[in-house]
Amino acid sequence: MTTSRAEWRRSRAGRVVAVLAGLGVLGMVMGAWVAALNVRGEAPLRPEATRAPATAAQVAQGAYLARVGNCIGCHTAPGGPALAGGRAVTTPFGTVYSPNLTPDPVTGLGAWTSDEFWRALHHGRSRDGRLLYPAFPYPQFTQVTREDADALLAYLRSVPPVVQPQRPHALRFPYGTQAALAVWRALYFRPADALPRPVPGQDATWQRGRYLVEGLGHCAACHSPRDRLGGVRDEQAWLGGPMPAGDWVAPSLADPQQAGVQRWPLETTARLLRDGTVPGASVSGPMAEVVFASTQHLTPDDALAMARYLATLPERPVARAMAVQAPAAQRELGQRLYTRHCTDCHGDQGEGRPGRFPALAGNRAVTLADPHNVLQMIRHGGFAPSTAGHPRPHGMPPFGHVLDAEAQAAVATYIRQAWGAPAPAISALEVLRLP
Ligand code: HEC
Ligand code: HEC
Ligand code: HEC
Incomplete structure (x- = not known):
């Protein structure tokens, strides 16, 4: 009896040792594999003297x-x-x-x-x-x-x-x-080929646009969603996602109802990148910083090349949920607040004033299903970037200290539902959850 139990213990211990050894080997193989992937494609470093000044x-x-x-x-x-x-x-x-x-x-x-x-x-x-x-x-x-x-x-x-x-x-x-x-x-992460390989069937302008958008312009760093480990999966490219601080969202460049420019004239896209504003759209928040620091300096040719490439991103529109109309009380509150605080600049019908105040009616930044950006604008206000083509942008005043959460939700919902295709209503709770 005792011997067989001891044997059983020994054999069990043997199995545990075998499993642990197996895991150890697997761990080493995985470790070696991860290490190898981390240096793939790297050439030995040469001393600087070999390069011209x-x-x-x-x-x-x-x-x-x-x-x-x-x-x-x-x-x-x-x-x-x-x-x-x-x-x-x-x-x-x-x-x-x-x-x-x-x-x-x-x-x-x-x-x-x-x-x-x-x-x-x-x-x-x-x-x-x-x-x-x-x-x-x-x-x-x-x-x-x-x-x-x-x-x-x-x-x-x-x-x-x-x-x-x-x-x-x-x-x-x-x-x-x-x-x-x-x-x-x-x-x-996969390092690119040392020499970029042109995509067959596309002209030089498109190739240049792709090089700038996918490479140095790093538009995907914000406009592609990240999974829980912060990685971007190829099949999710350009679908948009929240900014790391959780305050703004970068809308999808694959969806013409969000930030996609597939149906825009190329000149309009190029102007948005260089000027920061075009009739019907005006960049704000993190995108205003991108235009201010980066894309306003693009040469006209490079801006057009980017526009050309962006126009060919495959369209992957998100099916729109049926927007629930706001309850009558919220609608009335929203309308009252809009008339009092917003009409002066944005107009009775949300028509805005060309070159000064953006239209809110038919503005996709307003009807974006995700409410973050519209609420950020209402709470903190903002300026479009000052650029050569639009040197003195008008500002939008902040309303965070004037309107409480319920009032912010009501006026935001109003501008999303008053003119044309309605976007989902926003609740006071969503306003309170905003960082
Ligand atoms: C979105 C922000 C961001 C942009 C844009 C950016 N960098 Fe950086 N860069 C960083 C951060 C953050 C680090 C530090 C990474 C680390 O320590 O692991 C870094 C590290 C580096 C390093 C490594 C330096 C070192 O001491 O190891 C170099 C070189 C570099 N950046 C060059 C550039 C150049 C050139 C550009 C423009 C073409 C650029 N970066 C644009 C954020 C940025
Ligand atoms: C730092 C993050 C960030 C980077 C980098 C970035 N974007 Fe954006 N982008 C945003 C955010 C946030 C918005 C939403 C705010 C807005 O509508 O302006 C946006 C909006 C846009 C819009 C829609 C503008 C409108 O009002 O219709 C376009 C088009 C766009 N981005 C193109 C680009 C391109 C092209 C690049 C690369 C050159 C780029 N973005 C890089 C964050 C970023
Ligand atoms: C003094 C004039 C002024 C008033 C008042 C004003 N706005 Fe604005 N608003 C602007 C300007 C200028 C911009 C463009 C700023 C930018 O691009 O960053 C803007 C942008 C916006 C945007 C973003 C549009 C886009 O294309 O991204 C929203 C949403 C908005 N305003 C809503 C409101 C609401 C709601 C009110 C009232 C509570 C209001 N505004 C009051 C001047 C004003």
């Missing part, structure tokens, strides 16, 4: 590309010196602080070779080999050509050096670990 044309080209990629927007702290880093970039997993890109040899890029810079942009790896967080949009920047990367570095080397050490990131465990990042990269 920068030309003035290269520096100018780099300055332009830095605008297109909005390096300054993310790498400049509010009120701080340009490109010296320290700006907080919010992610669902904590805060990442942008590094110093000025040519200071200790705290900036001064000692970086162009191979090292290329590896950061193309492979998402820092000079010391550390894996970088995708809050730095290298999943898009990996598309950038070596020539453009070298021009960017030539420009960054030409700006005044600033001594500003790195602020440590504040990410929750385990997201701050290199192991977590390695797994994330194995799941979601």
Whole structure:
């Protein structure tokens, strides 16, 4: 009796050991696989002496590309010196602080070779080999050509050096670990081919637009939804999603009822990118920052090329839920508030005033099913970006301190339902839930 029990224990222990050993081997194989995926496509780094010094044309080209990629927007702290880093970039997993890109040899890029810079942009790896967080949009920047990367570095080397050490990131465990990042990269990141492969059957303008939108412009960083691990799945591309801070949503570029421009004349899209406003649409919130810092500087040709590519994104409209009409009491309250606070600028019928105040009737930013953006506008107000084509935008005053949650919900619901196809009503609870 005792012997057989001891044997049974031994054999059970043997099985446990075998399973653990098996898991250990599996873990090592997976680990090796994740590690291999993290360095795929990387060439050995060469010493800098093998490269020619920068030309003035290269520096100018780099300055332009830095605008297109909005390096300054993310790498400049509010009120701080340009490109010296320290700006907080919010992610669902904590805060990442942008590094110093000025040519200071200790705290900036001064000692970086162009191979090292290329590896950061193309492979998402820092000079010391550390894996970088995708809050730095290298999943898009990996598309950038070596020539453009070298021009960017030539420009960054030409700006005044600033001594500003790195602020440590504040990410929750385990997201701050290199192991977590390695797994994330194995799941979601693939470096692009070193030379971009043209898509057959499309002309040069379209290819240029694709290169800018998918690469340096990193439009997908906001306009593609992220899953729970913060990754973008190919089949979800361009469907829109919430901004990490939870305040605004980036609408879908695949849905003409949201931000899709498939049915717009190309000139209109190009003008929206360069001016920030066109009849019937006006950028606000995070998109106003993108236009201000980045797309207003696009050459007319590049803006048109982007428009051309955006117009060919496959349409994937979301089926609209039947909008529930607001109860009579909310409708009356909304109408009263609208007449009192909004008609002066936006007009009795929400028709707006061309070039000054956007129309609210037929404005897709107003009828977007998700209520975040419309409520942000009402609560905080805002300015369209000041651009060459629209240098002195009028402002919209904030109403957060004038109207309580119930009143904000009522006026928002009113402008969504008063003119034409109604959008879902908004409740006071939704207003209170807003960050
Ligand atoms: C959306 C914000 C954002 C934009 C836009 C952005 N960066 Fe960054 N970048 C970051 C953050 C955040 C990091 C830090 C990542 C980390 O430490 O893991 C970073 C890291 C880097 C690094 C690595 C530096 C180091 O010390 O390891 C380089 C190089 C870099 N960025 C260059 C650029 C260039 C060039 C552009 C413009 C073409 C650009 N970035 C645009 C946010 C941004
Ligand atoms: C930092 C996040 C972010 C990035 C990067 C970004 N967008 Fe947006 N975009 C938004 C948000 C948020 C909105 C909704 C606010 C609004 O309507 O202006 C928006 C709105 C839009 C709209 C609809 C404007 C309207 O009123 O109809 C278009 C078109 C658009 N974006 C195109 C682009 C393109 C093209 C790029 C790349 C060059 C880009 N976006 C990059 C966040 C972003
Ligand atoms: C003093 C003039 C003024 C008043 C009053 C005003 N607005 Fe505005 N509103 C503007 C301007 C200017 C913009 C464009 C700002 C921008 O693009 O960021 C705007 C934008 C908006 C938008 C976003 C439209 C878009 O295309 O993205 C909404 C929604 C809106 N207003 C609603 C309201 C409501 C509701 C009220 C009343 C409670 C109101 N506004 C009162 C001037 C005004």
